[in-house]
Amino acid sequence: MSDFVGISNLPNQRYKIVSKTGSTFTLMVAGESGLGKTTFINTLFQTSLKSHVDHKARHQKGIRSTVEIDIVRAELEEKDFKIRLNIIDTPGFGDNVNNRRAFQPLIDFIDDQHDSYMKQEQQPTRSEIKDLRVHACLYFIRPTGHSLKPLDIEVMKKLSTRVNLVPIISKADTLSPREINEFKQRIRAVIEAQEIKIYSPPIEIDDEASAEHSKILIESIPFAIIGSETKVQNPEGEMVLGREYPWGIAEVENEQHSDFLKLRSLLLRTNMLDLILSTEELHYETYRALKLDASNGNKDDSRSKLTKRFNNNPQFKEEEDQLKKVFTDQVKAEEGRFRKWEQNIINERQRMNLDLESVQHQIKQLEEQIKDLNIKKGYK
Numbered sequence: 601m602s603d604f605v606g607i608s609n610l611p612n613q614r615y616k617i618v619s620k621t622g623s624t625f626t627l628m629v630a631g632e633s634g635l636g637k638t639t640f641i642n643t644l645f646q647t648s649l650k651s652h653v654d655h656k657a658r659h660q661k662g663i664r665s666t667v668e669i670d671i672v673r674a675e676l677e678e679k680d681f682k683i684r685l686n687i688i689d690t691p692g693f694g695d696n697v698n699n700r701r702a703f704q705p706l707i708d709f710i711d712d713q714h715d716s717y718m719k720q721e722q723q724p725t726r727s728e729i730k731d732l733r734v735h736a737c738l739y740f741i742r743p744t745g746h747s748l749k750p751l752d753i754e755v756m757k758k759l760s761t762r763v764n765l766v767p768i769i770s771k772a773d774t775l776s777p778r779e780i781n782e783f784k785q786r787i788r789a790v791i792e793a794q795e796i797k798i799y800s801p802p803i804e805i806d807d808e809a810s811a812e813h814s815k816i817l818i819e820s821i822p823f824a825i826i827g828s829e830t831k832v833q834n835p836e837g838e839m840v841l842g843r844e845y846p847w848g849i850a851e852v853e854n855e856q857h858s859d860f861l862k863l864r865s866l867l868l869r870t871n872m873l874d875l876i877l878s879t880e881e882l883h884y885e886t887y888r889a890l891k892l893d894a895s896n897g898n899k900d901d902s903r904s905k906l907t908k909r910f911n912n913n914p915q916f917k918e919e920e921d922q923l924k925k926v927f928t929d930q931v932k933a934e935e936g937r938f939r940k941w942e943q944n945i946i947n948e949r950q951r952m953n954l955d956l957e958s959v960q961h962q963i964k965q966l967e968e969q970i971k972d973l974n975i976k977k978g979y980k
């Protein structure tokens with residue numbers, strides 16, 4: 601779908617902005633374990649990415665369950681346009697009680713990247729900034745068909761204030777189309793009620809095609825996707841990425857079966873620039889402002905603590921009273937000096953006004969004399 605609105609078709613100016621920002625795009629997956637996060641990354645690689653050296657190495661190591669935060673790097677090529685892609689694969693969380701806080705490293709990772717970027721920006725010489733700020737975080741929701749769990753809500757809230765959050769229903773092949781629709785509606789209702797700020801593609805009013813595309817994307821949120829690393833034969837006899845069932849196959853890139861293509865379009869084509877810019881302008885700036893606020897806030901805090909200590913000590917109290925007296929006296933003296941100065945100015949103004957009056961009087965007299973002289977001349 602919508603191959604016509606890719607990165608390489610961006611107007612020149614925006615194209616330049618992407619180049620200037622270093623053309624790095626960082627994507628993170630998050631959610632409970634076993635929801636298909638790693639599979640999704642591999643699916644994305646198989647459908648879109650050309651060179652993925654790290655990815656191959658990872659496969660050779662035979663890693664299956666993700667145990668720590670793992671960065672997969674790749675290069676995305678579209679026509680003559682290259683983008684460095686970082687995908688942050690994260691271990692799942694929430695499978696048992698002890699694991700409830702296991703999402704904290706994800707939050708820390710996002711914050712740390714903002715922090716590291718901020719520190720590098722403050723350096724007088726910035727050779728090459730290492731930038732792993734997360735531009736989009738895909739949050740995987742278990743396909744229960746019911747609703748969001750309290751843990752989902754808790755984590756999504758934390759993520760949404762830091763990063764462009766994109767909710768995903770994983771394993772869409774395990775639900776019927778009707779179930780998916782109802783599930784989506786319920787999730788959207790909870791997101792709204794809980795005021796979780798998810799990423800929403802902007803609608804450009806002066807570009808009908810892209811506005812229409814954005815509307816389709818928005819209506820599909822949360823994206824219900826299917827991931828697969830293997831190819832199966834579809835009814836048309838083509839080998840496609842999908843999952844095989846006794847009743848037939850579920851295709852990754854079939855719009856009737858999954859929102860995978862819509863999600864891929866949002867991430868790697870139509871909304872990549874907006875995700876990069878909003879990370880810079882909204883999430884990074886928010887982080888920076890919070891940091892600055894925090895350091896100012898701390899200063900105020902220590903000052904008020906000091907005054908409190910000062911007031912409670914009788915010896916300090918005496919000193920304080922004395923200081924106050926000296927201060928009041930000084931103010932009074934200053935005030936007196938000011939009044940005197942003010943009076944001087946008023947006197948000076950009066951004197952000048954008088955001078956002015958007498959000068960004006962002289963002018964009048966001279967004018968009279970000229971008149972008289974002219975009259976006499978006229979008589980002659």
Ligand SMILES: Nc1nc2c(ncn2[C@@H]2O[C@H](COP(=O)(O)OP(=O)(O)O)[C@@H](O)[C@H]2O)c(=O)[nH]1
Pocket residue numbers: 632633634635636637638639640664665666692770771772773774825826827828843
């Ligand atoms: N039915 C179905 N199974 C999936 C899908 N994606 C992944 N899986 C399976 O779910 C299991 C866990 O996947 P994995 O990617 O390791 O999940 P992670 O823990 O979130 O990284 C594996 O057996 C996958 O084959 C999907 O879209 N549909």
Ligand SMILES: [Mg+2]
Pocket residue numbers: 637638639664665666689690691692
């Ligand atoms: Mg994994």
